[in-house]
Every structure is written in C-alpha cells, then in structure tokens.
Amino acid sequence: MKLTNTYRTALTVSRRLHKPSLSTTARNLSSSDRPKHHAPTSFATQCATLYHPSPKANRGLAPPIYFGSTFTLDDADHGARLHDKKEAAFTDGDGFVYSRWGSPTNEACARQIAALEGVHENGGTMLFGSGMSGITSALMSVLKAGDHAVFPYTVYGGTHEFLKEFAVHWGVEIDFIDGAGKQGPEAYRAAFRDNTKVVYCETPANPTCRITDLRGVGRVVDEYFGTRENNPNRPWVMVDGTFATPYHQRSLDIPGVDVSIHSCTKYLGGHSDILAGSVSSNSADFCHGLAKVQKLITAPLNVSLLVWVILVLKQSLPTHCFFLLQLLCASVKPMDSYLLMRGIRTLDVRMQRHGENALKVAQMLEDHPLVDKTFYPGLQSHPDNTGDDQCLVADAFRSGRDYAEDASTMPQTYGGMIAFIVKGEGDIALERAKRVCEGLRVVNLAVSLGSVESLVEHPASMTHAMIPREDRLAGGLDDGLIRISVGIERASDLVEDLKSSLDRVMESETQERVA
Numbered sequence: 001m002k003l004t005n006t007y008r009t010a011l012t013v014s015r016r017l018h019k020p021s022l023s024t025t026a027r028n029l030s031s032s033d034r035p036k037h038h039a040p041t042s043f044a045t046q047c048a049t050l051y052h053p054s055p056k057a058n059r060g061l062a063p064p065i066y067f068g069s070t071f072t073l074d075d076a077d078h079g080a081r082l083h084d085k086k087e088a089a090f091t092d093g094d095g096f097v098y099s100r101w102g103s104p105t106n107e108a109c110a111r112q113i114a115a116l117e118g119v120h121e122n123g124g125t126m127l128f129g130s131g132m133s134g135i136t137s138a139l140m141s142v143l144k145a146g147d148h149a150v151f152p153y154t155v156y157g158g159t160h161e162f163l164k165e166f167a168v169h170w171g172v173e174i175d176f177i178d179g180a181g182k183q184g185p186e187a188y189r190a191a192f193r194d195n196t197k198v199v200y201c202e203t204p205a206n207p208t209c210r211i212t213d214l215r216g217v218g219r220v221v222d223e224y225f226g227t228r229e230n231n232p233n234r235p236w237v238m239v240d241g242t243f244a245t246p247y248h249q250r251s252l253d254i255p256g257v258d259v260s261i262h263s264c265t266k267y268l269g270g271h272s273d274i275l276a277g278s279v280s281s282n283s284a285d286f287c288h289g290l291a292k293v294q295k296l297i298t299a300p301l302n303v304s305l306l307v308w309v310i311l312v313l314k315q316s317l318p319t320h321c322f323f324l325l326q327l328l329c330a331s332v333k334p335m336d337s338y339l340l341m342r343g344i345r346t347l348d349v350r351m352q353r354h355g356e357n358a359l360k361v362a363q364m365l366e367d368h369p370l371v372d373k374t375f376y377p378g379l380q381s382h383p384d385n386t387g388d389d390q391c392l393v394a395d396a397f398r399s400g401r402d403y404a405e406d407a408s409t410m411p412q413t414y415g416g417m418i419a420f421i422v423k424g425e426g427d428i429a430l431e432r433a434k435r436v437c438e439g440l441r442v443v444n445l446a447v448s449l450g451s452v453e454s455l456v457e458h459p460a461s462m463t464h465a466m467i468p469r470e471d472r473l474a475g476g477l478d479d480g481l482i483r484i485s486v487g488i489e490r491a492s493d494l495v496e497d498l499k500s501s502l503d504r505v506m507e508s509e510t511q512e513r514v515a
Contacts, residue, residue, distance in 0.1 A: 065338045066104045071096045087291035088284070089114075089124020101295050105334040109341045113268070113278045116246040116344070117260055118253055123282035126290055127332040127340075131242060131263020132158045134277030137297070138259055141289035142197055142236050145171030149198035150191045152179035152212070153475030154205035156240065157464040160471075176471065180205060181384055182392065185216030192224050196235045203396065204243040207419045207459050207483035208476045209375045211384040211392040214239060218256020228258070228283070236286065242266050242450070243417050247351040248397045252282055259286065266450030267416075270343040270350055274336040294331070348400050350452065350488060355399070355413025357494060358486040364495045365420045370432075370502045372423045372480070378414035416487070417449065422480040422502075429480025432505060433458050437482060439501035442493050449485035454494055456484050 040046045058064070073079045082097040089110065091102050099106075106127050114125035128134040135158070143149060151163065153176050163174050177187045179201060188199060199221055203212035218237060225234040238259040239251040245267045251260040262268060264276035281287055332340075355378070362376035377385060377393045385393040399413050422432045437445050443454040447463055457463060460479050464472055486494060 063105065063108050063338070063341065065334050066099075067334055068103075069099045071098070073097075087288050087295055089126050089287040089291060099334075100331055103334055103337075105337045106332060109337040109344075110278070112341055112344055113246075113262075113264070114280060116250075116347075117280040118246075118250050119280050120282045122284045123252075123280065124284075124287045125278055125280040126287070126294055127264070127337060128277040128279065128294065129332050129336075130275045131261070131265055131277035132156075132162070134261055134263070134279045135159050135240065136162050137290060137293045138238060138261060138279045139167065139198065140297070141286065141293045143167065143170070143172050146173075146195060147197040148173040148175070148193045148195045149200060150175050150177060150188055150196060151200045152177060152184075152202055152205065153471060154180070154208055154210065154477065155200065155202050155475075156206050157459075157466055159200075159202075159240075160464075161466050176474075178474070179212050179217070180208070180210035180476075182213055182216070182390065184213050185220045188217055189220040189224060192221075192235075196225075199235045199237045200240075201238065202240040203249075204377065204415065204417065205475075206243060207417070207463070207481065209243070209377055209382070209415075209417055209419050210476065211377065211396050212239075213392055214251060214254045214257060215395070218254055222256050227256075232285075243415060244396060245347065245351060245450075247347060247400045248415060250398075252280060258283055263450075264340050265448060267351065267354075268344055268347060268450075269340050270347065270451055271339070272448065272451040272453065274339045274343075276332050276336050276340050351400065351416075352411065352413055353488040354416030354486055356411070357488065357491040358416045358418055359414065360491045361484065361486055361494055361498060362418050364499055365418065368499065368502050370422055370436075370506050371420050373421045375419040376414065376417075416485060418484045418486060420482055420484075421478050422482065424480055426479055429478065430460060432509075433480045433482050434461065435505050435508075436501050439504050440497055441500075442489065442497035443484065449483075451485070452488050454485060454487035454489060456482060459483055 037049075040049050073082075078094065079097065081094055085092075085094070087101075090107060096102055096104065110125040110127050113127075114123070117125060119125055126134075126137075128137055135156075139149070139162070149163075149167075149172060151159070151174060155176075163172075168174060173193075173195070175191045177191050178184070179187055192199075199217065201212045201214060201217055203214065204210065205212070221235060221237055225231055228234050236258045237256055238261060239257055240261045240263075241249050241251050242261075242263045245262065247267075251257045258281055260280045262278045264278050265274060268278070269276060279290055281290070358376065359378045362374055362379055365371050366374040366379060366381065374381070376382060377397060379385065380387070382393060385391060393414065397412070397414050399410060401407060401410050422429055422436060424432050437456050437458050440456055443456045445457070446455045447457050449455055459465075459477055459481055460469075460472065463483075464477055467475075467477070484498075
C-alpha cells in the first residue's frame with residue numbers, strides 16, 4: 001500500500017510539472033472538436049447506450065434530479081485530479097466523480113441550506129440520509145477513544161442511544177447535565193475536562209421546549225478553552241436546532257458555536273415524505289473530517305463495520321447491525337434532496353402558520369383542568385420567557401426577520417412544538433397520557449414532527465422509551481408528558497380535537513369512580 005500511494009503521488013506531481021500532455025491539449029479544444037462516441041447501430045449497443053436531451057434542456061426552472069451513480073470524465077488526468085482532491089462540503093469546477101462522494105442534486109440542496117444557515121465562504125453544509133445520521137457523522141468526525149463530551153439530559157432519544165450503545169464502547173467519556181435556562185452555561189462549565197472535545201446543545205429541547213443559552217455556552221467554552229483562533233484543539237460546540245429551524249435560530253451566527261445540525265425530515269422537508277439531515281459549519285477543517293465520514297460510512301454496511309461489531313462490541317450481530325443501519329447510514333438520495341429543496345421553498349410561510357396555530361392550542365391547554373403544566377415558549381408561564389433584556393425565548397425566536405425593523409410588519413411566533421403534562425403520578429399519569437393521545441381524531445398519533453399535518457406522541461412510551469426513567473425524569477420528561485407538533489390545519493379544529501380528547505378522559509374517569 002505504501003508503494004502504491006508513493007507511486008500515485010509521484011505520478012500526480014509529474015503530471016503537474018511536465019509539459020502539457022496530449023490529453024491536456026484535448027481539453028483545450030472546443031467541445032465540438034472533441035472526439036465523440038459513435039452513434040450505435042447494433043440493437044444491443046443501442047439498448048445499453050445513454051441518451052441525453054439537447055444542451056438547452058438545462059433551462060428548466062426547477063433544478064433537475066441527477067440519479068446517476070457515476071460521472072463521465074474528460075480524460076484520465078481529470079479522474080486523477082478528482083481522486084486526489086481533499087474531501088470538502090462542496091465540489092469545484094472539476095465536477096463530480098461518484099455519487100457517494102457528492103452529486104449535483106444533493107449539492108444544490110446543501111447550498112440552499114447553507115444560505116439559510118449563514119454559512120461563510122470557507123464553510124459548507126452536508127446532507128445525510130436522516131437527522132440521526134447527521135448527528136452520528138458529526139460526532140464520529142471529531143471524537144476518538146479517550147475523548148470526553150458533554151450532552152444535556154434532554155438530548156433526543158436516538159442521540160442518547162448512540163452514545164450509550166456505541167460511543168462509550170469506543171472509549172469516549174460522556175457526561176449528561178441540565179443545560180437549560182440561564183444556569184445552563186455554568187452547568188456545562190462544571191462538566192468541562194482537559195480532554196473535552198464536544199459540547200453538545202439541543203435547543204429548543206425535545207420535547208420539553210426548554211431553551212439553551214447558546215451565547216452563554218459559547219462564552220464559557222471560550223473562557224475555559226480559548227477561542228478557536230487561539231486554540232485549534234478547543235471543543236466543538238454543536239447545536240441541534242431542529243425544533244427552531246433557521247427561520248427562528250441561526251446557530252452559526254452565535255459566537256463560539258461551530259456546528260449546526262438539523263433533522264431535515266422535520267420542518268425543512270415539512271411533508272412527512274423524506275428522511276434527511278444536514279450538518280453545517282464555517283470550519284473548513286471540520287467539513288473535511290465530516291466529508292471523510294460521509295464518504296466512507298454509508299448503507300449498506302461495509303465489512304469493516306460488521307467485523308468491528310463482532311470483535312469490539314462482542315454483541316449479537318443482528319441487533320447491532322440493525323442499530324448501525326438506523327444510526328450510521330450516511331448518504332441522502334437525490335430524490336429526497338429534490339423533495340427537500342421543494343419543501344424549503346415554503347418554509348417561511350409554513351413556520352408562521354405553525355407558530356400562530358401553536359399559540360392558540362397552547363393557551364387552551366394551559367387552562368384545561370386535566371393539564372398540570374404546559375411548555376410553549378410563547379406562553380408567559382414558560383420558564384425561559386422571563387420578559388427581561390436577557391430573555392432566552394426572545395433571543396431564540398427571530399421569526400424569519402432579517403432586520404430589527406422587520407418586527408413592525410412580521411409577526412412574532414414561537415414555533416410549532418408544544419409539550420404538556422397531564423395530572424397524576426407514575427403509572428396513572430402514564431396511562432392517562434396514552435388515552436389522551438389515542439382519543440384524538442384530527443391530530444395524528446405518530447412520531448416525528450414539523451410537517452403540515454399535526455402529530456402527537458407520548459415520549460415516555462415512544463421516542464424516549466430507550467432512556468432510563470431516572471435520566472428521563474432528570475431531563476424533565478415526566479411520565480405524563482405529551483408532545484404535539486402543531487400543523488397548519490385550521491386552528492379551531494386542532495383546539496377542539498385536543499379539548500374533546502381531554503374532556504372525554506376526564507368524563508370516563510369520573511364514570512369509573514362512580515361505578
């Protein structure tokens with residue numbers, strides 16, 4: 001292998017230093033002067049030949065979908081250049097070589113998300129086959145055995161599962177803290193170690209809707225470890241902002257934040273018809289490491305991962321293969337990228353409607369006698385909506401505004417996610433919450449969130465069931481907590497549906513007591 005690498009490097013240098021070759025001269029000719037393939041005359045070759053539309057076909061208003069797995073090359077030197085390039089988020093004028101390493105449709109979508117995220121010229125955005133795949137890829141690109149990472153208790157259940165089922169077996173040390181509210185930054189600081197490599201935030205939190213003080217987290221990381229300019233080995237501050245989307249929160253605009261992650265399956269896609277994730281950063285070094293992970297770790301699993309499962313984890317092969325397929329499949333398909341681009345075009349108007357509907361639903365829930373607590377950032381009762389100059393809610397929800405003066409014409413909204421806790425303790429609350437969810441007739445009982453249709457789920461028995469109850473309760477995920485993703489239906493239909501289900505549960509319990 002060493003001889004082969006040395007030979008390839010020497011060959012590349014030789015190509016760069018010596019006079020233009022015949023193939024270089026051919027590249028300088030106009031396209032009409034280049035040799036073309038002969039028009040096939042035999043039936044078999046006609047069947048196998050690729051036919052393309054006229055050159056003007058690229059003037060369609062909507063971007064095309066490129067399904068090709070590989071791309072034609074100008075000449076052998078062109079292929080050599082592409083293989084010698086350093087992995088990065090975006091390609092350059094040389095184009096593409098293989099769709100696992102990048103494709104035109106995926107890159108067009110990634111560039112659109114990069115624009116929403118405010119990514120700088122040296123940074124980039126990369127797409128993945130799911131939000132979970134984006135999270136695991138981001139973590140795998142920077143963590144190794146002996147490293148330490150800090151996560152909030154309320155981290156998404158799949159992220160928690162990856163950390164417990166895999167990361168700890170690599171020798172990565174994990175601490176969980178309560179990172180919400182104004183005290184959150186100091187809780188992060190107290191967990192820092194000399195070997196801390198990742199400081200992870202999720203805000204608004206899933207499903208409690210608590211807000212993390214991202215400015216405070218960035219500040220304490222800078223104070224403890226120094227800025228990235230002064231300390232390249234400083235921990236990577238990562239933010240899962242799926243609940244907020246760039247409509248409300250542009251994490252990379254906040255000093256000290258390095259990486260922004262979204263499950264594009266949710267609000268960015270917006271229609272419950274794709275799986276996708278995005279990871280954005282202004283660091284070229286981070287993007288290089290991330291691109292390397294995406295290039296090498298895709299589904300189906302390769303043999304090296306299967307061997308790692310058997311020899312390192314010493315666990316049952318089918319179970320951990322299933323987990324790996326869920327967590328590590330990295331590539332997004334061109335069709336999903338196309339649908340994601342189409343969904344993003346209506347993100348601005350959808351997010352406004354989500355927020356308007358959610359506030360009306362939350363106000364009803366807060367007043368209902370069966371509801372103990374309602375968590376929605378737009379309510380004055382929300383613990384992070386303090387109303388002062390340091391109000392975390394005000395800082396976290398920009399409502400699509402580009403300038404301060406936009407506030408006079410663009411309404412303030414607070415997203416479409418609501419969490420509420422039904423009254424009761426332990427199993428009583430657990431069963432009561434299930435009955436409320438099962439009694440809905442307009443809102444759909446289903447996991448996921450962020451779509452045009454409203455969805456409801458019970459975290460304790462569904463999305464966060466894999467988290468130990470003690471850890472779940474420490475993060476505020478009570479047994480009776482219900483999460484609602486409010487869609488863009490008529491608000492009164494949603495309010496009536498939820499109120500009716502809550503009322504029916506109360507009535508049935510009254511009848512049971514009487515009986």
